[in-house]
Amino acid sequence: MVEHKYDPTKWHEMQGPIDGGRDTYQSKSWNPTKKKWGTFTQDGPAPVWFSEANATNWTESMICKTKDLFYEAKINECVEKGDEVAIKIHYGEYNRTAVLRPEYIAAIVEEVKACGGHPYVVNDTTLSYHTYNSMAISQYQMEGAIRHGYTDATFGCPVLIADGYSGEDDYRVDIPEGLILKETYIGRAIAEADAMIVIGHARGHSITMYGGVLKQLGIGCQSKRGKYITHLAHWGDPHDAIGWPKFTDKCPGKACKFHKMCDDSCPRNAHHVEEHRKVWYPERCRLCYSCQVTCLFSGMTGIGFEENYFPNAMIAHADAALGALKCFDRGKVGYFNCAIDIVPECDCFPWAGLAVAPDVGIFAGKDLIAIEMATLDAIDNAPVSPGSVADEKGCKPGEDRFKLVNGFSPRITMNAGEKIGLGSKEYKLNTYEPPMTPEHIAKWQIRHGGVDNQKPTTVRLRDVFHKHDLATEVMPFGRTEYNKDWVWNEWKKYDPT
Amino acid sequence: MSEVIWVDSEKMYFDNSVRHKLQKLMDSSRADSDLIKGMRVALKINTAEEGYDYGLRPGFFRPVSERVLAATNTRPVICDGIKLADYWKQIRGTNYLKLAGAQGYSNETLGGHFVINGGFSGDEGDLFPCKLKDSELGGVEVGTAVCRSDALWVLTHVTFHPLFGIHGALFNAGFDCLVDRAKTRLLKSINPYIFNGHKPPFSDLRAFQCRALESFLGVQASMESKMFFINYLWDMTPQPEYYPYSETPVIENMGFLASRDPVAIDKATVDLIGKKCPSEVLVSSGINFIDVLQDAERMGIGNLDYTLSRLS
Numbered sequence: 001m002v003e004h005k006y007d008p009t010k011w012h013e014m015q016g017p018i019d020g021g022r023d024t025y026q027s028k029s030w031n032p033t034k035k036k037w038g039t040f041t042q043d044g045p046a047p048v049w050f051s052e053a054n055a056t057n058w059t060e061s062m063i064c065k066t067k068d069l070f071y072e073a074k075i076n077e078c079v080e081k082g083d084e085v086a087i088k089i090h091y092g093e094y095n096r097t098a099v100l101r102p103e104y105i106a107a108i109v110e111e112v113k114a115c116g117g118h119p120y121v122v123n124d125t126t127l128s129y130h131t132y133n134s135m136a137i138s139q140y141q142m143e144g145a146i147r148h149g150y151t152d153a154t155f156g157c158p159v160l161i162a163d164g165y166s167g168e169d170d171y172r173v174d175i176p177e178g179l180i181l182k183e184t185y186i187g188r189a190i191a192e193a194d195a196m197i198v199i200g201h202a203r204g205h206s207i208t209m210y211g212g213v214l215k216q217l218g219i220g221c222q223s224k225r226g227k228y229i230t231h232l233a234h235w236g237d238p239h240d241a242i243g244w245p246k247f248t249d250k251c252p253g254k255a256c257k258f259h260k261m262c263d264d265s266c267p268r269n270a271h272h273v274e275e276h277r278k279v280w281y282p283e284r285c286r287l288c289y290s291c292q293v294t295c296l297f298s299g300m301t302g303i304g305f306e307e308n309y310f311p312n313a314m315i316a317h318a319d320a321a322l323g324a325l326k327c328f329d330r331g332k333v334g335y336f337n338c339a340i341d342i343v344p345e346c347d348c349f350p351w352a353g354l355a356v357a358p359d360v361g362i363f364a365g366k367d368l369i370a371i372e373m374a375t376l377d378a379i380d381n382a383p384v385s386p387g388s389v390a391d392e393k394g395c396k397p398g399e400d401r402f403k404l405v406n407g408f409s410p411r412i413t414m415n416a417g418e419k420i421g422l423g424s425k426e427y428k429l430n431t432y433e434p435p436m437t438p439e440h441i442a443k444w445q446i447r448h449g450g451v452d453n454q455k456p457t458t459v460r461l462r463d464v465f466h467k468h469d470l471a472t473e474v475m476p477f478g479r480t481e482y483n484k485d486w487v488w489n490e491w492k493k494y495d496p497t
Numbered sequence: 498m499s500e501v502i503w504v505d506s507e508k509m510y511f512d513n514s515v516r517h518k519l520q521k522l523m524d525s526s527r528a529d530s531d532l533i534k535g536m537r538v539a540l541k542i543n544t545a546e547e548g549y550d551y552g553l554r555p556g557f558f559r560p561v562s563e564r565v566l567a568a569t570n571t572r573p574v575i576c577d578g579i580k581l582a583d584y585w586k587q588i589r590g591t592n593y594l595k596l597a598g599a600q601g602y603s604n605e606t607l608g609g610h611f612v613i614n615g616g617f618s619g620d621e622g623d624l625f626p627c628k629l630k631d632s633e634l635g636g637v638e639v640g641t642a643v644c645r646s647d648a649l650w651v652l653t654h655v656t657f658h659p660l661f662g663i664h665g666a667l668f669n670a671g672f673d674c675l676v677d678r679a680k681t682r683l684l685k686s687i688n689p690y691i692f693n694g695h696k697p698p699f700s701d702l703r704a705f706q707c708r709a710l711e712s713f714l715g716v717q718a719s720m721e722s723k724m725f726f727i728n729y730l731w732d733m734t735p736q737p738e739y740y741p742y743s744e745t746p747v748i749e750n751m752g753f754l755a756s757r758d759p760v761a762i763d764k765a766t767v768d769l770i771g772k773k774c775p776s777e778v779l780v781s782s783g784i785n786f787i788d789v790l791q792d793a794e795r796m797g798i799g800n801l802d803y804t805l806s807r808l809s
Contacts, residue, residue, distance in 0.1 A: 084591065120591040139574060139610045152603065158594040164616020165574075165641040189590055189617035 033173060036329035038421075039367075045426040046370030049073040050378070051433070053340060053359035057441075059434035063107045064444040066336065066362050070111045072432050073364035075334035078195045081116030086162070086193035087155075088216050090201060090347040091123040091145040094134040098341040098352035100201050102149040108197055108336065109155050117195065120158040121150070124187040124220060125167035126348060127227050127288035130297055131265040135348060136224075138165050162187030163223035170223030173326055177420045178319030180312065181234075185226035186324050195332040202337045202363075202375045204344040204356065206296075207289075208314050210402040210410035211346050213335040214372050214417060218317030221324035230320045232313060233287040242306040243313075244285060245292050247271070251278045251302025258298040265294035271303075278302060311412050318417040321368070325422065337363040337375040342382075344389050344405050356390035356405055357382035369414050369423030376402070376410055499761035499803045502526040503769070505752035506731075508809045519560040519727075519753060521808055526755035528725055529568035532648065536569040539646035540609060541674060543654045543664075544577045544597045548741035551732040553654045555606035561652060561727065562608035573650075575602075575609040576642035579619030579677055580739050590617035614640030619677035627714040629796055634708055637715035638679040644719035649674075651726045651759070655766055656737045657747075659691045660705055662786030663770075664737040665763040666726040666756075667793055671713030683708045689739070699783055706789050710796055713759065717798070726762045728754040730769065748773050760799030764790050 040046070049072045051065040058064065070076055079085055087108060092099035105121060112119040123145075126135040134140040138161040145151070145159065152159055163169050170185040190196065200213035208215055222230055232243030253259065253276040263273050270284035271291055295303040325333060339360035343352045360378050365371040380401050384390050395404045403409040418425050434440055446454060465471075483490075504522040509515075523529065532538065540562060545552035558575065565573040579593055590613055597603075597611070604611050615621050622638035623645075643649055651670040658664040661672075672683060687697045687705050697705075717724065730751035734743045751769055756762035767786050794801050 084589070118591065120594075138612065139572075142604075142610060143572075146604065152594070152598055158591045158598070160590060160594060160613075160617060162617060164618070164621035165576075165612055165614070166616075166621060166645055168641065169616030169618050169621035187617070188620075192589075192618070 033326040034329045037326045038330040039423060040331060041367045041370065041424040045428040046365065046367035046424045047073070047430060048363055048365040048367070048371050048374040048427045049430045049432050050361055050363050050374065051431070052361040057436060058445060059436055059440050061444070062340070062362065063103050065432065065434060066104055066107045066338075067111055067444050068434055069336070069362055069364035069432060070108065072430070073334070073366065075197060075336075075364060075366065076111065076115050078197065078332050078334040078366070079112055079115040079117040080194070083117045083194035084192070085112045085117040085119045086190050086196045087112070087119050087121045087157075088190065088196055088198045088220060089121060089123060089150075090216065090220060091135065091141055091150055092148050092347045093350045094140070094144040094147065095350040096144075096148075096347055096352060098201075098203065098343045098355075099148050099347050100199065100338055100340070102154040104336075104338055105150070105199060106155050108199060109157050112197065113156070118157075119197075120160060120189070121155050122160055122162040122187065122189045124163045124190075124223055124227075125161055127224060127231070128265075128267050128290040129288065129348060130290055130293040131261050132350065133290070133348075134350075136167070138167070160189060162189035162221070164188070167224035170226065171327070173323040175319055175323045175326065177322060179416055179420060180232070180316045181229060181319035181323075184229060184320045184323035185223045186221050186327055187223050190221050190324065191327040193328075195334075196328060197334045197336070199336045199338065201341070201347055202339040202360075202379065203342050203346070204402050204406050205346045206406060207310060208317055208410065208413060209310070209406040209408050210376060210413075212337045212372050212375055214318065214321050214368055214413060214422070215346075217324040217368070218319075218321035222320055226320065226323070228286055228288070230313070230316050231287040231289065232309075232316055242309045243287055244282065244306065245280070245287075246304045246306050247278050247280050248302055248304060249277075251300075253277050256300060256302065258294070258300060261298065262291065262294055262302075265290040310408050314408065314410070314413045315416040318413050318422060319420065321417065322420055322422055325368070331366065333368075334366055335364065335368060335371045337371055339363065339375055339379055342379055354388040355385050356388045356395070356401055357385055365427075367423040367427070369417045369425055370427035372417075373411075373414055373425050374427050374429055376414070499756060499758035499800045500526075501754055501756040501758070501761050501765040501803045501805050502808065503752060503754050503765065503805055504808045506750045507752075513809075515557065516560050519557070520564070522727065522753050522755045523561070523564050525806065525808060526725075526757075528650075528755060529564055531723065532565065532568040534570045536647045537571060537645075538565045538569060538573045538648045538650060539614075539643050540565065540573050540575045541614070541643060541649060541651045541669060542575060542577055543669065543673070543738045544593070544602055545600060545738040546580060546741045547596050547599075549734075549736065549738050549743045551656075551734045551743050551746060552600055552738055553729055553731065555601045555603075557729060557731070558652055559606070559608045561650065565650065566608065573609040574642050574646060575607045575611045576614040576640070578614040578640055578673060578675070578680075590619070612642050614642040614674065615676040616641065622676035622679070623719070625715040625719040627711040628718060629711055629714055632711055634683070634711045634715070637683075637712045638676045639674055639716050639719045640676050643674045643716065646720075648723040648725070649716070649720045651724060653726070653728050654738060655728050655730050655733055655770075657733070657735045658737045660687065660689060660697075660702060660784075661709060662706075662784035662789055663763065663767055665728055665766050666759040667713055667763050667789075667798070668709060670724060670726065670759055671716055672709040674716045675712055679712070683712060692740075702784065703788075706784075707792060710789070710793050710798065713793075713798055714796065724757070724759070726756050726759055728762050728766050730754065730766065733770070756803070758799040758803065760790055760793045760801060761803035763793075764801050765803055765805055
């Protein structure tokens, strides 16, 4: 068990009520912005490491290459011995299939432990998003996570919800540098960590067009109220600001077969259906997207988004990402983008479309914008997967794929991010190919911990066979006559080609 | 007069094991009579600190969570709060989960959704009034896993307690359900780890006990009184589970009690313990738990009078 040293509480000094009651809640030392916070890249292009998808031998396993990149990209230097390390991932919506396989996360957890860190895997709760969302309630989200194989047992460390049982366990972070947002709220399990490794699933997103590691910071690290703000809920009057749902005259009212589901979609009863329209009560609305997404998911167009909402929300989520980054000292956050199962939509969708590109590979780095740019460029240049929505829209390699698929260029976010100090758009791509040597093969095949496998399996089996060799009990096998016709001809009758 | 059901630990047999006894206890006390489909039920348990070796096994809770699941068709939330803000292991959410896991507490073993009451920080909660004339606290912040549920079943490992006398239903459903910050507020100047050499004056202890009882009223308000109590008279050690060590149990295992009245079930508990245990043990740390129970009755929390139905 991990040894911790804490200063004993001075109980005798606590004669009166302590700060932090409802009256003083979050008014004093609740902003955890680190003094040593800063943009990682100080000058020149930021280094990004990449290893392509596909494998033909032990060393090229995607898991092994992920572990290699952990050290090549010096992500290990984010972790000092004894650090509490949050591993930020997306737990994935119930019934979602295109989520990262648990092995990728377990691989990083193992290396964080090898560096002396104490990892724990986190994700925040979401807002309701749509009628059947299962990530807004921690219990539902964990049931989905377990279904995806995200458990203490598979990762080898605690798996928890960063913003508490109800999504309200958070810290406020000031972001005066933000272009749109000036504050955000970060789940405490993230804000209280000493270091963070962000493992992004690089794929599309309906609101931010693309979702990788920046999305993990800009929405994924936000508690419920952080998410409300990033949705631009703070912005003005519903009748002249763009953050609010747009109720159009295309709503067929009760003629819509989904009207009951639509009414049920709002957790605040902010709208209800009438014979030929929807009635909206903006004073109850807090911008959770439930009504809009339920309408869109149903293939209807009665409730949508205001013009220009998406690019503003994209810039706002870059601001929010800054809030998450400011909870850590410079160089204490490392990023992995897994460009695998590059589907058009977010992991918070309860389904997965066909991938818009074949698997590209793994990216790693410590500059948030640089790794995102490298990932986007590589996805744009990848072949277009046949049958995908990108293919349907006539996308060609080299074009801005997520702009074509989802509407706006994700580089809007990257430009905003660079401006506020999230990182550098300029990057230098280092392509990593693992060496095919006996030592490197053994490096990630020999397990440390778990099954104590300090020897190659075959060498270990020698010990086992020395004690008891099942084969010797049945040897010689019962012999039958050698059938030359089978060996040379007969089997060919089973080959349809 | 309140009703308390007691299933003792005698006559163990293949069809009368701990599991069967707990089922019998829930049947006899009509535990699930007020549960309906879709109801979210929180089971408040105790998870031990590292070094405390007499925590209840997961199998003691599993029949209860299965019963709740059968009655509500909803997996219950199983919770406990982060321990007091001091220098032991359970003050961080991650350590808490690691420790609980090491003790065998997980979703799979407990049969429900195992969470920290109050979230990662232990401070996620809502304020509820302690409905009491001349209340000292006014209100307390109750952890979210408890206060956002529709009903609370309090599954208490009965032990002795250096500040409260007996750790029973009253303490587990009161002080133990609060967020970390509220716990610190209730403790004020009292060091909960008296083995460290800072023993509080008796008057401070009495004041703390009243605050702890008041906090029960806050939790009760948050649950709109939808509460049910099971006391496990099993491995009753001199130290409570938040201690980082434990001496051996001082009384033989006596079985399980159930009631809807926290005062009655704790009074029955102390009466049963009193029959088996020297009186000087019962008033450990100079606390007479009967005084605490009388305070609880005075506050209107429950009745000291009860009828005890014994089942083997």
